Amino acid sequence: MSTPHFLFRSLGPLLVAACMSVLAGCANMQSTGESRAWADAEQLIVVVTADWDAPSGELRRYERVADGAAWREVGDPAPVTVGRAGSAWGIGLHPAQPSGPQKREGDGRAPAGVFALGTAFGYANSAATVLPYRAMSGTDYCIDVPASPLYNRIVDAREVGEKAVAGSTEPMRRDLHANGDQRYRLGFVIEHNPNAQPGAGSCIFAHLWKAPGEPTAGCTAMADETMEQLVGWLDPRRKPVFVLLPVTEYQRLAPDWNLPIPPRRP
Numbered sequence: 477m478s479t480p481h482f483l484f485r486s487l488g489p490l491l492v493a494a495c496m497s498v499l500a501g502c503a504n505m506q507s508t509g510e511s512r513a514w515a516d517a518e519q520l521i522v523v524v525t526a527d528w529d530a531p532s533g534e535l536r537r538y539e540r541v542a543d544g545a546a547w548r549e550v551g552d553p554a555p556v557t558v559g560r561a562g563s564a565w566g567i568g569l570h571p572a573q574p575s576g577p578q579k580r581e582g583d584g585r586a587p588a589g590v591f592a593l594g595t596a597f598g599y600a601n602s603a604a605t606v607l608p609y610r611a612m613s614g615t616d617y618c619i620d621v622p623a624s625p626l627y628n629r630i631v632d633a634r635e636v637g638e639k640a641v642a643g644s645t646e647p648m649r650r651d652l653h654a655n656g657d658q659r660y661r662l663g664f665v666i667e668h669n670p671n672a673q674p675g676a677g678s679c680i681f682a683h684l685w686k687a688p689g690e691p692t693a694g695c696t697a698m699a700d701e702t703m704e705q706l707v708g709w710l711d712p713r714r715k716p717v718f719v720l721l722p723v724t725e726y727q728r729l730a731p732d733w734n735l736p737i738p739p740r741r742p
Contacts, residue, residue: 512569512570512590512733512734513569513570513590514569514590514715514717515543515734516543516715517714517715517716517717518539518540518541518542518714518715518716519537519538519539519709519710519711519714519715519716519717520537520538520539520547520716520717520718520719520735520736521535521536521537521682521706521710521716521717521718521719522535522536522537522538522719522735522736523535523536523556523558523696523718523719523720523721524536524720524721524722524723524726525558525562525563525720525721525722525723526722526723527562527722527723527724528562528563528564528576528577528722529561529562530558530562530563530722531557531558531559531560531561531562531691532555532556532557532558532689532691533555533556533557533558533720534553534554534555534556535553535554535555535556535696535698535702536549536553536554537549537550537551537705537706537709538550538736539714547735547736549736550709551705551709554698554699554702555688555689555698555699556685556696556697556698556702557685557689557690557691557692557696557697557698558585558586558691558692558694558695558696558697558720559583559584559585559586559691559692559693559694559695560584560691560692560693561583561584561585562577562585562586562722563577563585563586563587563588563720563721563722564576564577564578564579564580564583564585564586564587564588565577565578565579565587565588565589566579566586566587566588566589566591566668566669566676566677566680567579567587567589567668567669567670567671567673567676567677568587568589568590568591568592568667568668568670569589569590569591569592569717570589570590570733573589576588576725579668579669579676579677579694580675580676580677581620581622581675581676581677581678583677583694584693584694585694586680586692586694586695586696586720587666587668587669587677587680587694587720588720588721588722588725589668589719589720589721590717590718590719590733591666591667591668591717591718591719591720592667592670592717592718593607593664593665593666593667593710593712593716593717593718594664594665594666594667595607595608595609595610595664595665596608596609596610596662596663596664596665596707596710597609597610597611597612597630597648597660597662597663597664597665597681598611598612598660598661598662598663599611599612599649599651599660599661599662600661600662603662603707604704604707604708605707605708605710606710606711606712606713607664607707607710607711607712608712610630612648612649612660613632613648613649614647614649614652614653615632615633615634616630616631616632616633616647616648616649617630617631617633617641617644617646617647617648618630618631618644618646618648618678618679619631619640619641619644619646619678619679620644620645620646620678620679621643621644622674622675622678623674624640624643624644626640627672627674627678628669628670628672628677628678628679629672630648630665630679646679648660657686658684658686659683659684659685659686659697660681660683660684661684662683662684662700662703662704662707663681663682663683663684663703664681664682664706664707664710665680665681666680666681666682666695666696666718668680677694679695680694680695681695681696682695682696682697682698682703682706682718683695683696683697683698683703684697684698684699684700684703685697685698685699696718696720719735
């Protein structure tokens with residue numbers, strides 16, 4: 477597996493060249509991209525991977541001051557890991573994409589597309605973020621059982637009952653349920669499958685990685701310092717969205733979806 481931090485050293489020229497070839501189309505970007513559901517977003521988290529099966533990628537942050545303004549990169553790119561089996565089209569803000577793998581429960585793939593952000597969460601009572609924050613307890617679970625009426629929701633067993641969380645593999649206090657696991661010490665919800673379509677995938681988060689370069693079951697994982705920068709930067713008033721795409725799909729969709737073109741890297 478290639479080192480995630482240097483992904484754009486190989487992919488950057490390819491991505492820039494492809495986007496330059498559609499420069500004429502970019503002139504009309506505002507009329508097409510600005511009609512998208514995320515047209516008023518002023519913050520973007522962008523994760524690009526090498527291909528559909530790649531378990532790692534690179535994360536970049538962008539912001540703009542208003543609708544239609546140019547995107548500006550913030551900070552430095554950072555390595556991330558995604559699903560152990562790569563990625564697949566999820567259900568989010570973007571139009572349905574019939575070509576390519578489709579996210580399913582338990583497939584080990586991270587959802588690809590454009591997604592709203594949900595609440596931040598963690599083990600501490602509070603966090604250095606203006607995002608809505610939920611302190612997790614030992615009775616909080618995210619329900620990944622497709623037949624459950626609580627599918628794809630974080631619930632408290634004290635409120636819904638122990639039977640309602642039976643069979644879920646996603647306790648939100650992994651430190652208490654999984655031998656001190658720190659992966660959910662700080663993170664936020666990626667709003668994949670917001671209408672809880674059964675079997676379409678659930679409990680998708682951005683969270684800390686267990687070890688550098690170790691992939692996930694379908695989330696996006698990163699170093700502690702990367703996450704702390706993210707949650708400190710994200711502002712719900714600026715309507716942030718999360719984008720994850722393989723590089724070829726990014727090339728294809730960037731003009732119409734009004735996504736920034738990553739700069740060439742040495």
